[in-house]
Each structure stands twice: as C-alpha cells, then as structure tokens.
Amino acid sequence: MKHLPLNRAFTLLEPGPVLLITTHDGTRSNIMTLTWSMVLDFSASFAITTGPWNYSYTALTKTKECVISLPTVDMIDTVVGIGTCSGEDTDKFDKFALTPLKAAHVRAPLIKECLANIECRLVDRIDRHNILILEGLEAYFDTSRKEQRTLHAVGDGTFIVDGRKIDRKEMMQSKLPEGL
Template identity: 45%
Template sequence: MMKALPLSKVYQLLEPGPVVLLTTAREGRPNVMAMSWHMMMEFEPPLVGCIVSNANHSFTALKKTGEAVIAIPPAEFAPKVVEIGNCSGRDLDKFTTLGLAMKPAKLVAAPLLPDCFANLECRVADARLVTRYGLFVLEVIQAWIDPARRASKTLHHRGFGTFAVDGDLIHLASGKP
C-alpha cells in the first residue's frame, strides 16, 4: 500500500550520484566542501551542474574565480567527508584542521585531493541560474584518475547522516562498446 511522503523527504529518493568534494581557492586560500547535489549535463565537453548555496562559504570563491575541482572520494573516506561537511571554511582552514592532503592542479588554482580516486578540474561554463537556484554549470577541462583505485566504491548521501555505498555492477547490452 502506498503512503504519503512528506515533501521535505523527496530529495532522499532522488539522490543524483556520489558525494563529491568541491575545492576552491580564493586569494591564495583553499577550501573544500562536501556536495551531493550535482548532475552530468553533457558528455563532450563534459558539463556538470552543481548546486552550491549562497549561504555556503565556497559559493563566493566559485562565483568570483569561476573555477573549482570536483574530487570523488572512495567510500572508505566517509568519516572525513562527514567532517568536511560539518564545518565551514569561513571559520577554519579545513586542510590544516582536518589533515587533508592537497596538491596543485594543472589548469585551475583550486587544489586536487590525492586521497580521492578521481579529480576533475573545472571552469564555470554557465552562471545564468546561479542567482535564482545556486546552479553552476561547470566544464571539466582536465580529469585525473588513480588507476590503482579505479574500482573504488562511491558514497551516496541519503539524508540526515545516512549514506549508501554503491553496489554490484551489472553489465547489459547497450549497443555501445
């Protein structure tokens, strides 16, 4: 039997993909935030839509610099992801306080996160919906992956401290190699 669900819980059903970490750098100061509201928008060039609230410290850096890194952490990085999401770069240096490793990116000022199995250097491609919805469209301009950790499981936010880890892979004919 179907039962009404409070509308405030709908987002828990439509989780768009893995939790990612968004790094920015403004005036030489790096920051990182946990983000789960994002979506692929195009394949080539790769475009990623990201929701970043204007209440978030990373919002200003992303809006002013027009660049960021999307880092994809492995599931075992979950405790650190929660720590990142539970504090603000407005109040502290997350890299120092949380002991996060970083390394320079090739094309943007935002740092790469070597503890993540993939890092995507991005530039803002479209900011027309930023004021209304906090939606930045980012173009991936350089992608990095750790081949040794390519099969890492990803972390998926289900709301209020609940996460799922991606499961088994299934392969079905799709007409594409």
Template identity: 45%
Template sequence: MQEVAVEKALTFIEPGPVVLVTTAEGAKQNVMTISWTMAIDFAQHIVLTAGGWNYSFDALMRTKECCVCIPPASMAKTVVGIGMVSGADTDKFEKFHLHPLPAQQVAAPLLEECIACLECKVVDYVEPYGFVVLQAVRVVINEEVEDRRLLHAVGDGIFFADGEKFNLRQDMLEKLPPRL
C-alpha cells in the same frame, strides 16, 4: 503502498555522488562537501548546487574554476566533517589530513585521497536554484585508492555506498558517444 511526507521525495531521487569541491583564490585554498550533483550531457557538463551558504561559493564565482573530487565511501565521516565546518575559520586540509596536489588547468587543488578529480570551469549559474554549471576540462583518476565505492547522500543524514557493478556497455554501444 504507504504515504510518507512529501519532504521525503528527495531521498528517493539522488542524482549523483557526494563530492568534495576545491577552490583556490590567491594563496587561500578551501574544500567543501556538496551532495547534490549530476551530469547533464555527454559534453562533460555537470551541475552542483551551491550558494552563499557555502563559504567557498564566493571564490568559486570569482575565479570561475574548481576541482570536483570524488571521495571513496570509506571517507564518509571525513566528508561529513568537511561539510560541518567553515573554511572561513578552519584550514580543512590540515584538520582532515587532506593532501592537495597541483592541477594543470585550474588553480584549485586535486585531492590525493579521492578516486577521481575533475578540473572544471564555471560556465553558468542559475541563481534561483543555486545551480552551478561546470565544464570538466581535465579528469584524473587515482588507481591507488582501493575503495572504489561512491558515496550517496539521501538528504536526511543517511548515506549509501555503491556496491555491485552491472556492465551492460555492450548493450548500449550504439547510444554511447565516442571515447566514453
């Protein structure tokens, strides 16, 4: 074993995939890249980390809704690009050739390019940590997206894509909630 800087800790504990979070406030739609996400229970609650450093954060807090869209790993450069510019002065949908689609339960758009989109309502915000707690109210998937790999950031500009799938569902059935 070799010791490394404690700052590297987060690069080993990556909780969830990189996501694209869409918001809509009036006619203004935006999308931001969020790399810190996680599920917190079997009741469709998820957490993402956001704050005033994200242009979309104010719209998210005012409207209390968003779409959390899961891009395929093949969108890695686009995902990074979206995170490198601000919606304050850039139409990211136009710049990155994204195709917004209407959601049913929230005003924020779905993204056609993504594997799945979760229509969500904000249920809490834990300010000291920038934790936005969301409740997924509707989920849609896009079976036409061929690349099904999820993109994971380790926090230092390096990304990994999911690869091999291990189906151990039968071994866990007694612990899984109904409909999961």
C-alpha cells in the same frame, strides 16, 4: 504504499555521488562537501547546487574555477567532517590530513586521497535555483586506489554505498551516441 511527506520526496531521487569541491580564493584553498550534482550531457559538463550560505561559494563565483574531487566510502567521516565545519575559520586540508596537489589549469588543488579529480571552470549560473554550470578542463583517476566505491547521500544524514556492478555494455552498445 504509505504516504511520504512531499518535503521528503527529494530523498527518493539521489542525484549522484557525494563530492568534495575545492576552491582557491587567491589567498588560500578550501574544501566543501556537496551532495547534489548532475552530469549535463555526454561531455564534461556538470551542474552543482550551492549558494551564498556556503563559504566556498564566494571563491568559486569570484575565480570561476574549482576542482570536483570524488571521495570513496573509506573517507565517509572526512566527508561528513568537511561538510560540518566552515572554511571561514578552518583549514580543512590540515584538519582532515588531506594532501593538496597542484592542478594544471586552475588554482584550486586536487585532493590526492580521492579516487578522481576534475578541474573545472564555471561557465554559467542559474541563480533562481542556485545552480552552477561547470565545464571540465582536465580529469584524473587513481587506478592504484584499492577502494573505489563511492557514497551517495540520501539527504537525511544517511548514505548509500555503491555496490555490485552489473555489466550490460554489449547490450547497450548499439544505443549509445557515436564515439562513446
């Protein structure tokens, strides 16, 4: 094995799919690209990492609500574009031709072009690590969408795309918690 600089070790533990997070600050909506998220348990609880350096952070922590949107591989240039400009001076819905849809429980919009959307409420913060804990309120999945492969950020400007699925549901059935 070859030595890997410790400051690059994070690239080995890709945490989950690249997400788009929408917020609404009371005046307008915004979108940010997020590459670190985690499911906390078998319910709709999630952790994301962001902080004051990100324009959307203020709206999210002030309103305590957002939408997690799941883009697919065909949206990679949009995802990167959203992540490389600021909502402070850019209407990202307009610039990237995305369609905001009204959510049922939060002011932040769903993104029509995404495979899935989860309306969330901010329920906790771990400031030491810039972690926000979100509770899902409502989830949507576009079954008519042909492209369903998601993106995973390596952390250095490269991405991995979901590929072939391997089914071991039957083998794992006896090991899952009751009700899943």
